Amino acid sequence: MRCEILADSVGSAQFFSTPWCERLKKQGVLIHQSLSIGLIKAILVRSDLRNHRKLLVVDEHIAYTGSYNLVDPKVFKQGAGVGQWVDVMLRVQGPVVIQLLAMFYADVAVENRQNFADIQALWRERWPYVESVGLQAASACSVLQTIPSSPDQNHYVFYDTLICALHQAQREIVLTTPYFVPDEALMLALTATARRGVSVTLIVPQKVDSFLVRYASQASYRLLLQSEVKIALFTGGLLHTKSVVVDGEFALFGTVNMDMRSFYLNLELTMALYSKAEIHALSLQQQAYLRDCIYIDATRWQQRSVWRTLLENTVRLMSPLL
Structure with a gap:
């Protein structure tokens, strides 16, 4: 089973420096930093661009998107004195899931050449399924x-x-x-x-x-x-x-x-x-x-x-x- 995480380099900086990141990698989870920054990169590329998307795709059949970050709202930024964060997510199925999956992999692919090659190979392998899902659009119940x-x-x-x-x-x-x-x-x-x-x-x-x-x-x-x-x-x-x-x-x-x-x-x-x-x-x-x-x-x-x-x-x- 392929399991991948893409998280913003700045927004999730604390996660990347914790033991959890290495534990997940050892269990086979592919972890990518989106829009990574560094001293040399800050000179060559813009460092104020951030990945603010929130997206979960499960088995190419179900997707969730909305405002919810992968944090526990009961403890997140409680020192700020603003109370618990209140969010909503949308659960979707059907052809739109493939669109969301393609967007996720596009964000992964642009990070480096190796990612780009890996995603190209993966997408070629999965294309027959992607094409068949696209044909279901006409029978979709909701318009998204x-x-x-x-x-x-x-x-x-x-x-x-x-x-x-x-x-x-x-x-x-x-x-x-x-x-x-x-x-x-x-x-x-x-x-x-x-x-x-x-x-x-x-x-x-x-x-x-x-x-x-x-x-x-x-x-x-x-x-x-x-x-x-x-x-x-x-x-x-x-x-x-x-x-x-x-x-x-x-x-x-x-x-x-x-x-x-x-x-x-x-x-x-x-x-x-x-x-x-x-x-x-x-x-x-x-x-x-x-x-x-x-x-x-x-x-x-x-x-x-x-x-x-x-x-x-x-x-x-x-x-x-x-």
């Missing part, structure tokens, strides 16, 4: 679309999809994200959509594990509230789910935070949902989050101290780096 995004693409696919979805909304948009540091275009899309009568609700955690992100995010609240965007603060922990539901007819779900790092620098994975059953289930999850939220009062927010606003705007100048 894989949207991988990375900085080497000609277009920022997820970002363009998100902006288009906001502009096409007719009734309601609900977004959840742990980190909200929008650029001008996203702010314009959100505020313009709310001003033309669409109900826009942004759900973010009341507390986040980054001081800078917290203040950079709050710098955008004034304009959002003035445009009648509803901002809900989740009090049940660090809400880590990344989701967008538009009019109950289209949804985006995956690993992308609403910040410029996720939009432009990270390797990310998003699923576009078109089937009403899946969209409804995601919408119900968002409504469950809202039951544990408090809404920001626009009038009280406007009355905050000048020094607090100055701090937020100052931190926001660093938002492209967050």
Whole structure:
């Protein structure tokens, strides 16, 4: 049985230095570092690009993706004082699993020449099966679309999809994200959509594990509230789910935070949902989050101290780096 792990070199640095890594290798598990860095590499290649995808593929038949990192939420970053991390994963079957598997192996293959040769050989061996699964697409019950995004693409696919979805909304948009540091275009899309009568609700955690992100995010609240965007603060922990539901007819779900790092620098994975059953289930999850939220009062927010606003705007100048 082939078992492989691909983890970001920086995000999982602690794992790579633990005895567990060597124990897994001795048991035959293939372990790869994604976007590895070093002193010489830092001079020759960019070291700020990170693999932020979360994906599990089992026996080429079942896959899971979403916001969940392979950590125990009961103990992860408990010293940050933000509570337990709250996540959701999507379980999929059918032809989309092969697409996700191909993306995983593409990330493995680009790390070095040996990986590339090994993956080519593996894919040639498995191609008859891959081809047969592809023929099942016509009989699939749900309509899903894989949207991988990375900085080497000609277009920022997820970002363009998100902006288009906001502009096409007719009734309601609900977004959840742990980190909200929008650029001008996203702010314009959100505020313009709310001003033309669409109900826009942004759900973010009341507390986040980054001081800078917290203040950079709050710098955008004034304009959002003035445009009648509803901002809900989740009090049940660090809400880590990344989701967008538009009019109950289209949804985006995956690993992308609403910040410029996720939009432009990270390797990310998003699923576009078109089937009403899946969209409804995601919408119900968002409504469950809202039951544990408090809404920001626009009038009280406007009355905050000048020094607090100055701090937020100052931190926001660093938002492209967050």
